[in-house]
Amino acid sequence: MSDLILKNCRKQSLIGGQWVNAYSGETIDVEDPASEEIIAAIPRCGADEVDAAVRAARLAFESASWSRMRPIDRGRLLESIARKIEDHADELALLESIDTGKAVAFAKMLDIPSTVEVFRYMSGWCSKMHGETLPVSFDGREYHAYTRRDPVGVVGAITPWNYPLALGAWKIASALAAGCTVVLKPAELTSLSSLRLAELCLEAGLPEGVLNVVTGYGHEVGKALALHNDVNKVTFTGSTAVGKQIAEYSLGNMKRVTLELGGKSPSIVFDDADLERVGPGAALAIFFNSGQICFAASRLLVQEKVYDQVVEAVAAAAQTFKLGNGRDADTMLGPLVSRKQQERVLDYCASGVAQGAELVTGGKRHGDKGYFVEPTVFANTNPSMKIVQEEIFGPVVSIMPFKEMDDALKLANDSIYGLAANVWTRDINKAHKMAARLEAGSVWINCHGIIDAAAPFGGFKQSGWGREVSAEGLYAYTETKTVCALLD
Numbered sequence: 001m002s003d004l005i006l007k008n009c010r011k012q013s014l015i016g017g018q019w020v021n022a023y024s025g026e027t028i029d030v031e032d033p034a035s036e037e038i039i040a041a042i043p044r045c046g047a048d049e050v051d052a053a054v055r056a057a058r059l060a061f062e063s064a065s066w067s068r069m070r071p072i073d074r075g076r077l078l079e080s081i082a083r084k085i086e087d088h089a090d091e092l093a094l095l096e097s098i099d100t101g102k103a104v105a106f107a108k109m110l111d112i113p114s115t116v117e118v119f120r121y122m123s124g125w126c127s128k129m130h131g132e133t134l135p136v137s138f139d140g141r142e143y144h145a146y147t148r149r150d151p152v153g154v155v156g157a158i159t160p161w162n163y164p165l166a167l168g169a170w171k172i173a174s175a176l177a178a179g180c181t182v183v184l185k186p187a188e189l190t191s192l193s194s195l196r197l198a199e200l201c202l203e204a205g206l207p208e209g210v211l212n213v214v215t216g217y218g219h220e221v222g223k224a225l226a227l228h229n230d231v232n233k234v235t236f237t238g239s240t241a242v243g244k245q246i247a248e249y250s251l252g253n254m255k256r257v258t259l260e261l262g263g264k265s266p267s268i269v270f271d272d273a274d275l276e277r278v279g280p281g282a283a284l285a286i287f288f289n290s291g292q293i294c295f296a297a298s299r300l301l302v303q304e305k306v307y308d309q310v311v312e313a314v315a316a317a318a319q320t321f322k323l324g325n326g327r328d329a330d331t332m333l334g335p336l337v338s339r340k341q342q343e344r345v346l347d348y349c350a351s352g353v354a355q356g357a358e359l360v361t362g363g364k365r366h367g368d369k370g371y372f373v374e375p376t377v378f379a380n381t382n383p384s385m386k387i388v389q390e391e392i393f394g395p396v397v398s399i400m401p402f403k404e405m406d407d408a409l410k411l412a413n414d415s416i417y418g419l420a421a422n423v424w425t426r427d428i429n430k431a432h433k434m435a436a437r438l439e440a441g442s443v444w445i446n447c448h449g450i451i452d453a454a455a456p457f458g459g460f461k462q463s464g465w466g467r468e469v470s471a472e473g474l475y476a477y478t479e480t481k482t483v484c485a486l487l488d
């Protein structure tokens with residue numbers, strides 16, 4: 001089944017409705033991170049292909065079939081895309097698993113439904129975006145003043161490798177709902193599901209050129225897209241280091257910029273929490289998807305009285321996860337996406353030990369094939385350690401004790417990042433006081449990672465600029481225009 005899906009899936013870029021190879025003919029190998037085998041190749045495009053895709057997107061943006069499409073028809077089209085994805089859920093989940101290494105069961109449970117839901121959610125907005133009438137006073141004459149929400153134009157979208165389909169869908173569905181056109185650059189490690197998504201969009205009736213996908217490296221395709229003077233907005237999900245470069249590239253023509261970047265999110269456990277739920281809850285909050293989640297709760301702050309108990313529970317939970325090939329039915333955690341990522345995570349584990357953290361479990365490669373790393377728990381860590389300050393993007397948690405609420409807040413906010421946080425307590429007053437003072441774009445209480453198309457998502461501090469999904473995310477693809485008419 002996976003061989004057939006892999007054989008049949010598109011391995012060309014999509015520009016103006018045409019499937020194309022890189023103009024140079026060059027390709028990038030695609031590796032299965034579980035077996036380390038080369039399983040496909042995608043075009044290594046460059047600035048010329050980006051230029052062609054931006055021209056196609058501009059043409060589509062200005063064409064009547066897209067710009068003057070009735071809002072209700074645009075909504076119907078997005079709903080058709082949602083249904084197409086739903087109809088191909090098994091295939092897409094398998095493709096996502098092959099490319100990223102993640103467990104196919106979780107891709108089916110999370111990645112595909114959230115991809116479907118964001119198209120469905122945004123389909124409703126197409127016919128509900130509106131401006132306002134404005135009660136202008138000005139010089140006392142009579143005016144009719146109002147705002148319009150115009151689409152921002154051509155959008156360059158750049159995505160990472162951890163949730164290629166779902167994070168691409170956040171950008172595509174929002175941009176299309178607003179009436180924009182898109183040039184997508186998926187991560188070079190995981191482009192296959194984005195190409196299949198684009199194919200399904202065409203099958204659902206999306207006009208040619210409205211969605212283009214250009215595959216290739218970040219420093220080639222991504223950079224050319226962010227620099228391009230005919231791109232009106234760039235929306236980027238990835239590391240903070242690259243996000244800062246994107247912001248600089250965008251300055252030339254003052255592109256609108258949305259950045260979803262890194263994180264070092266805290267889980268905060270008070271001694272009145274339901275500890276039966278905290279053990280598995282805090283473990284899943286860091287180890288799910290092998291820790292390759294921007295909002296992974298990689299710092300665990302535990303009130304002193306229950307510290308030992310929680311360390312033990314999280315370590316015990318870490319040891320129960322079954323690591324393996326994402327296509328095996330009982331696999332819970334797949335490999336990391338690449339050798340580079342595996343080496344990076346193991347280097348962080350070594351630095352934790354060198355800086356005096358207590359290695360409770362894990363810290364090693366798992367098996368001798370594939371880019372697996374054992375779920376790793378460090379106890380007795382402190383904010384001076386690299387493993388506490390830097391984003392590891394792997395299955396490694398650093399645990400620290402705290403005394404009172406203020407100490408927890410100080411530790412939690414002691415980070416350049418501010419993407420998310422969770423709080424475990426039975427005291428609802430304490431929970432909401434913490435939520436108010438945590439410097440994080442999302443705060444989850446007695447749960448973690450509740451990501452929904454209706455809930456704005458994004459970061460404080462160096463975790464990014466702006467919000468995605470929800471009405472706020474949608475409006476980020478629009479320009480507000482004020483219109484004022486003198487009534488004689």
Ligand code: NAD
Pocket residue numbers: 158159160161162163167185186187188216217218219221222223226237238239240242243245246260261262263293294295391393419459463464
């Ligand atoms: P990355 O920054 O290396 O790459 C992300 C994308 O940017 C890829 O498509 C890559 O090819 C491209 N890119 C790389 N260099 C570029 C350049 N110079 N110009 C333009 N594009 C360039 O990130 P990654 O390793 O793919 O993903 C991991 C990072 O993504 C982590 O830091 C993680 O926290 C972050 N992330 C954030 C969110 C969020 O919503 N905040 C979600 C997922 C991942």
